[in-house]
Amino acid sequence: MSRSSCRIAAGCALAFVTLGSIAGAYAYTHGFARLLGMQPSATRIVDRFEAVSGKHPGFRRNHAKGVCVTGHFDSNGQAAALTRASVFAAGRSRVVGRLSIGGGNPAQADATSNVRSLALSIVSPDGSEWRTAMNSVPIFPVRTPEALFEMLAALRPGKAQGQGQDASDYGDTAMDAFMKTHPETARFNDWLRDHPPSSGFGNAAYYSVSAFRFVDRDGHTRDVRWRVAPDDAYAPVADAEKRDVDFLERGLAERLNQGPVRWQMVITLAAPGDITNDATRLWPASRTQVDAGTLVIEREEPQIDGPCRDISFDPLTLPDGIEASDDPLLRARSAAYAESHERRVREEEAR
């Protein structure tokens, strides 16, 4: 493993989980976990996020730095034949969302993250709700919660606080060892190398990463992924922009002063045989794409007292007509988001 690919791996780990290790602090080591086929609990996973970034009471344990956004989703009805979810009937749904960066430190500089994220709560006129938390990279570095737990352990504690992205910050030896046993992580690194982070929140595409299942009115199911593709042209972030520690939120506020920001929601249909339980792999680009409508963001507000503050963007908060796939990350995410949410709400109440 070269030093530079290791550096990106460390960056990716930071992006998704802001890593660090408390190696040895747990009786439950990653080797045992794999041998015994045990899943790391949400408590242990969230503990590891905290070990990396420190405790920041009241904030999310990952993607801690972010901003609330509000707007709507205009469905054009074209996905209504694929799913009975009312959000895809032609019409308008309300949106409360959150734009964020990876990492557990709410004060970290934006340039320390190579992933932007968009979480949405979309409430249809009939009151049903769909929550989705998407990333600007269409794949995840690892396939299973166990591997994520190992990856967290491969990083040195207390180093990934957003100060830098040099591999020496993260503990090369452990990360090298991790990547040797998890070659799938290279696909994530390769994607990042070929797609530098966007200059803003509003000109990035955001992906479901995991597969889900659509259920139509007759009960037929289809495996799908989704993404929102920006109307604003993508541009890579420039070094000068990176000098502003808050360039993403500042840029979003300036952009919204000129008018709403729009994305097209696109549903990708799996073909028979496409793998649905491996978020480290893309489906072929030739798969059918359905344009489902337009996401419009009109307003941003600080997360400290904005409408997204108390929402847990659990990816398994799904309306009738959308179901989880067999991706093992989904259940682990649901449990970890609940654990993170519980901790920060408790801390808010104690203030």
Ligand code: HEM
């Ligand atoms: C499939 C890949 C994943 C995607 C696309 C993703 C995306 C996101 C996004 C967008 C957020 C911010 C949500 C918000 O703004 O409130 C978030 C938060 C978080 N993520 Fe993930 N994530 C993924 C995998 C994971 C995994 C596997 C875990 C651990 C099992 C995890 C743990 C967390 C935690 C603890 C939070 C903070 C949740 C909260 O306090 O509300 N993520 N993730």
